Amino acid sequence: MSVTLKDIAKRVGKSVTTVSRALHDFDDVSPDTKAEVRSIAEELGYIPNIHAQRLQSKHTDTIGFIMPTFGPRFSDPFFSEFLAGIGNQAAKMGFDLLVSTCPPGTKELQAYEKNVRSPRVDGFIIVRTRQQDQRIKFLSQMKFPFVSFGRMLEHNDYAYVDEDGEYGMGLITNHLADLGHKRIAYLDAPGHFMFAHYRRQGFLDGLKEKSLEIDQDLIVTGDMTQRAGFQLATEILKQESPPAAIVACNDLMALGAISAAQQLGLTVGIDVAITGFDNIPLAEHCHPPLTTVHQPIYQIGEMVCEMLIKKIRSEPLDQEQIILQPSLVVRQSSIGNKKSL
């Protein structure tokens, strides 16, 4: 049996009210009493019953994170790093983190609704925003606190952090164009993901800017896994006149593309340039190291979490909407042994 306020009250010979107020340092409790209450609470190892507190206080000090994942063999470095960011920040600010996984769809919205109405959490963190994002619409409409990593096209009157994917992919495209590449393939992600939209846009604008032709046959879509990158790149490189550069919209597909090229006997960075986007830890120590765009996912997790907790506490945010400028990381996968541009 755990120790309750009543137990302490009995020991001190005071009421439960006084004990509660003593522990919360109210000023209508005498210093002596406070000291006594505290020492006995300590002695008995008192820890408040959190459900009684939450029932009374009407808030949960918990934030929710529903990971939009598919299938069992799920392993995306993005999620573990992002999760570490929000987890640590939440702990630092005294919040719990409730995690669940649910593939996008009808059940996903039900999961949000259940957690909102129970109420299990005080706010949500949303990631991988989509065109017409039902989650954002639902939470906005419920006036339930949330912060997202990613924007939507219209309807942008909520708090978010996002990378400037257009700009980042522009950096990649410029880099390749400056190296003299004319025909560049693009490994896209499904169009309903906003990040895919912006990155693709950055790629297309980059080509236009350099007056390069856009060949629709060289733009193919995969599910963001290494396996997909491998398969798509294999197909592309087996064409009679394959492109000399492949831009993947994320690192995982780029890694798959590197393997595909190597399997076909090509030297990546010399015969074919391959680039990614995200700068996951794996990108630095693969062979050849991957040219990519750096995105500080852990820090973004921290930021998003801090913003959410401030919103929950009705504290003002310095900035409601933040767009981060990513930076280009040039490695061997695009420039082979050349030491400079």
Place this chain on the structure above:
Amino acid sequence: MSVTLKDIAKRVGKSVTTVSRALHDFDDVSPDTKAEVRSIAEELGYIPNIHAQRLQSKHTDTIGFIMPTFGPRFSDPFFSEFLAGIGNQAAKMGFDLLVSTCPPGTKELQAYEKNVRSPRVDGFIIVRTRQQDQRIKFLSQMKFPFVSFGRMLEHNDYAYVDEDGEYGMGLITNHLADLGHKRIAYLDAPGHFMFAHYRRQGFLDGLKEKSLEIDQDLIVTGDMTQRAGFQLATEILKQESPPAAIVACNDLMALGAISAAQQLGLTVGIDVAITGFDNIPLAEHCHPPLTTVHQPIYQIGEMVCEMLIKKIRSEPLDQEQIILQPSLVVRQSSIGNKKSL
């Protein structure tokens, strides 16, 4: 304001008791009343207040998972896959999942204690067991439900699932010995991790069985990251007479070792054989594909979670202790272009 039992009671003209019992399908409520209560509950969109339920029922229907992670740049495929396993299984069985991150140490134990005593969770899942695991000692002593992925050396009277790492690493060692390798390097993980202990033992026993010499200079320890694998393998391969095979105790270090070898101009699978352990998704589509030992992490996550929930519900377990036999996955990183042994 959310809908409570009282609201429903008022509408139906019955007591709160009856409404509660109707919704729980007790048989001292008339069918008519049940139907009416349910329809009105539905109409008002009633969702029980979970904190009131938990305060009353004394259990939380939540399981806890404290990820023992270091540092910010944390990205281990093990965790995302394992998390997906326990998350999905917990959801399937009606449990929430409370996640936090904490590096091993004193604060870690405090985190367990806080969650036990609040009480925030009904049980814990433990991973990456260590020699003298404080977490296990604490939870055993508190008689608090937990299931771990991984054993301890002594004190094994609790529920766990574990791989047979000795056997798995034996498969690897045999495989390499059969290929004719005599000097084999080993990339170890810190000795306090039990999995590292068993895998290392399997390696050493394997060498002994094949009457191969154990060269302590070829056994080096890293922090399980790709970066560590890269650095350790670089050092090893730069020796005047480098070994022709490198066994890494996990896939991530093996991937780093592959990059290191390639950086030095070696062809992995021909000039040097490299093996991993875990069969993470990345292992299949890297170049060359990685010879490794398959561990069904997602399924282990599900199993461990199901066992824990059964323990929480005081249902009997089919087996308290489960050791899984892993299987060898031979790919190009150990056999180059040879099509068979």
Place this chain on the structure above:
DNA sequence: ATTGAAATCCAAAACGTTTTGGTTTAGAAT
């Protein structure tokens, strides 16, 4: 008419906390 049993219902207590709206006491000011 009385008894018994079954069907249906419910007031009150309980879970452990915080908040509300006080009361009591001591001492100072009138």
Place this chain on the structure above:
DNA sequence: ATTCTAAACCAAAACGTTTTGGATTTCAAT
């Protein structure tokens, strides 16, 4: 002696649910 103030305290209500321990009604069997 009365009034006022400040300090210290606390009973009861509230949060929303489930459980306990009956109460009432109905109807068949006697």
